[in-house]
Amino acid sequence: MSTPLEGTIVAAFGRHYEIELADDSLITGIPRGKKSAYACGDRVAMERASADQAQILRHLPRTSLLYRSDAYREKLIAANATQIVLVVASEPSFSDELLTRALIAAESQGMRSVLVLNKADLTERLPPARQRLLPLQSLGYPVIELSARENAAALLPYLAGELSVLLGQSGMGKSTLINALVPGALSATREISSALDSGKHTTTHARLYHLVHGGSLIDSPGLQEFGLTHLSVSAIEEGFVEFRPHLGGCRFRDCHHRSEPSCAVKQAVEAGQISARRYEQFLRLRAGG
Numbered sequence: 154m155s156t157p158l159e160g161t162i163v164a165a166f167g168r169h170y171e172i173e174l175a176d177d178s179l180i181t182g183i184p185r186g187k188k189s190a191y192a193c194g195d196r197v198a199m200e201r202a203s204a205d206q207a208q209i210l211r212h213l214p215r216t217s218l219l220y221r222s223d224a225y226r227e228k229l230i231a232a233n234a235t236q237i238v239l240v241v242a243s244e245p246s247f248s249d250e251l252l253t254r255a256l257i258a259a260e261s262q263g264m265r266s267v268l269v270l271n272k273a274d275l276t277e278r279l280p281p282a283r284q285r286l287l288p289l290q291s292l293g294y295p296v297i298e299l300s301a302r303e304n305a306a307a308l309l310p311y312l313a314g315e316l317s318v319l320l321g322q323s324g325m326g327k328s329t330l331i332n333a334l335v336p337g338a339l340s341a342t343r344e345i346s347s348a349l350d351s352g353k354h355t356t357t358h359a360r361l362y363h364l365v366h367g368g369s370l371i372d373s374p375g376l377q378e379f380g381l382t383h384l385s386v387s388a389i390e391e392g393f394v395e396f397r398p399h400l401g402g403c404r405f406r407d408c409h410h411r412s413e414p415s416c417a418v419k420q421a422v423e424a425g426q427i428s429a430r431r432y433e434q435f436l437r438l439r440a441g442g
């Protein structure tokens with residue numbers, strides 16, 4: 154009988170995984186079945202197959218699972234993460250609906266959220282981007298302005314002690330940020346790619362990095378959409394943190410907060426306590442993810 158082998162997935166390639174063992178050495182993990190339902194950050198139990206390979210038997214209990222879904226499939230993003238770091242930039246422009254969706258997914262898993270406004274050096278483009286983040290900032294989500302090209306240190310205190318997942322649309326500067334935070338990471342940015350002429354400037358798989366200043370960070374492929382069809386109605390409602398104080402106050406217990414009489418949520422929108430934009434996004438999510 155071999156002793157049970159456990160480790161943490163630090164890179165997810167789809168068909169196989171890179172797994173870190175307790176002594177920090179790495180091993181390749183191959184899932185047993187055809188369907189690989191593991192994510193970066195997962196703790197797994199394995200059976201060793203050779204010196205550098207093991208068969209993954211199962212994942213150990215997860216404290217969180219961040220994933221997105223549409224009508225056809227689910228896509229695991231990260232397991233056991235405690236926080237999402239949402240990267241936007243002064244340019245190109247970003248989708249605030251995507252931000253809201255990621256925030257809802259994080260809230261549903263009890264994860265913290267931090268927003269990074271990158272490319273602060275492009276000062277002319279900064280004020281409108283700031284303005285668009287204001288509604289989220291006023292809900293209590295921290296917004297950290299920085300220029301990943303120049304100095305990313307402002308983010309470090311938020312990362313210590315957390316397992317964070319870096320999320321954002323492509324072009325926002327995630328790879329540049331990873332390279333600033335993790336010396337030697339060599340995450341492919343647009344410049345590096347054109348220099349190598351590989352045409353590959355996108356992160357194609359998730360990878361977990363340990364930070365020198367404490368905490369770990371999972372880099373994930375760029376996000377263009379964030380389907381939430383897997384979330385229950387109450388997870389969506391409660392994911393909008395500013396709805397929480399009003400949720401018990403509607404006349405009907407199963408209120409959709411759409412056109413029902415005496416709806417506490419709609420009243421809060423009319424009173425300016427809930428932003429019209431967020432309410433609109435709620436209605437769209439509520440209507441089917």
Ligand SMILES: Nc1nc2c(ncn2[C@@H]2O[C@H](COP(=O)(O)OP(=O)(O)O)[C@@H](O)[C@H]2O)c(=O)[nH]1
Pocket residue numbers: 271272273274275299300301302303321322323324325326327328329330341342343344354375
């Ligand atoms: N001016 C400026 N450009 C940046 C900054 N961070 C990233 N960029 C540029 O934005 C582009 C996209 O960056 P990249 O890291 O590849 O974004 P990703 O797709 O989110 O990984 C590249 O041309 C970067 O050099 C920054 O702080 N300031």
Ligand SMILES: [Mg+2]
Pocket residue numbers: 327328329341342354355356
């Ligand atoms: Mg990238």
Ligand SMILES: [Zn+2]
Pocket residue numbers: 403404408409410411413415416417418419
């Ligand atoms: Zn209501």
